[in-house]
Amino acid sequence: MVIGSLQYLAFTLPDIAYAVNRLSQFMHRPTDIHWQATKRILRYLAGTASHGILLCSNSPPSLHAFSDADWAGDNDDFVSTNAYILYLGTSPIAWSSKKQKGVARSSTEAEYRAVANTASEIRWVCSLLTELGVTLPKTPVIYCDNVGATYLSANPVFHSRMKHLTLDYHFIRDNVNAGALRVCHISTHDQLADALTKPLPRQRFIELSNKIGVRKLPPS
Template sequence: MLNLVQLRYTDTSLFILQRGKTFVYLLVYVDDILITGNDNSSIQRVLHSLADRFSVKDPKELNYCLGIEAHRTVKGLHLCQRKYIIDLLQRYNMLYAKPVATPMASSPKLTLKSGSPLPDGTDYRSLVGSLQYLSFTRLDISYAVNRLSQFMHRPTQEHWQAAKRVLRYLAGTTTHGLFFAAKNNLALHAYFDADRAGDRDDYVSTNAYIVYMGTHPVSWSAKKQKTVARSSTEAEYRAIANTSAELRWICNLLTELGVYIRVIPTVYCDNVGATFLCANPVFHSRMKHLALDYHFVRG
């Protein structure tokens, strides 16, 4: 049996075999396994070793896994969840719904008390849970899904209509997904933003980021912060810390995969106060709670 070293620091489901310049990567999710590498003979040896101890189906080229469709061309790899979207639309009788241009209306903003409570919120919770899985390849619905997830304990008619709007948006964009070109540079850069006190119920800010490797989005998130920010600088600064944490995790993962980033990752910030704070902080009684985030970003 070949020795596969588990990557315990970044992803506990990822295993790697390295022998000189040969790499084999094995990703496990329950009983589904993805395996790839830069040497076909090494990949075959790993597959034969697994088949000697476990009941393994005949390996096939990656085309569908965990609801994600993979289409490979000479130009690159396209990942989408078209079948998953169609099944979801059929389940809620929205397959032929009139498409809309955006997944969520900009106004009025949803609140906990928007509309009358649903008699039974089971369908709402099921739909939002399905949309959460869909956001793995559809970063364009990440914010809408995060917002809808905040009302799962008490969904209302307005929340339900907002969730159905996401389905209407998906009805017109079933083939959208992620495309990874065969030729791409390895420079990492990230964009982020924060909506200070954007939640009218608890006035907690929402921060979002997207990390690119070259021209490819590789990580994204939209979620509420843990505490209330008393200024836009504080909200943006915490968003920088969250983005920096994600960038550091990606760099660690790439290093363990044998991919080395030669250029220092760049984080783009549109808040002057947060930028100045990162470059030349002045810690006083009102900024001590940001000391941890500051040292994390500088580190």
């Protein structure tokens, strides 16, 4: 019941997305350790009750996203965790933290799957904005901190060792070739989606939460 409520709350708070996603994997057989972790989230929420995301009406109508994956981050099944944060102007409007469907054989594969997942979300948001009559001034950008995945997005040569990623590869390549999106490399230090793929030290978590846009809101 508590985890279900936290899942609903994570729709508006990206800073708890990873922790809630991780705990949701043990709902059928929870232990005392999971309950202690749940109470830690509740204490965090109690201490940040005045924090949230400020949506600005004068934010420019441009789309960009941060895409990341924690390669083989789960020590039980070695399945990677996908994450993305999508921004409309300066405001985060969508985010996700979830495990991939299978084991990735390299960090490039894990990151490329994450980029494909992010690209799918961007295309859906672009379609919605088009229906609303909103025209984007420039091509949406996906920021990825993996050089291999970034290079694969722009490389017209498809490597035989990546054949198991055929669908993701052609989906991203078609969108890049059509000018519908760009995939750019970004430093790991500036990768905001890092907070949605793995547990982080306190200082790094606070730093990324602030950069993501979760901050103390002015009184209403």
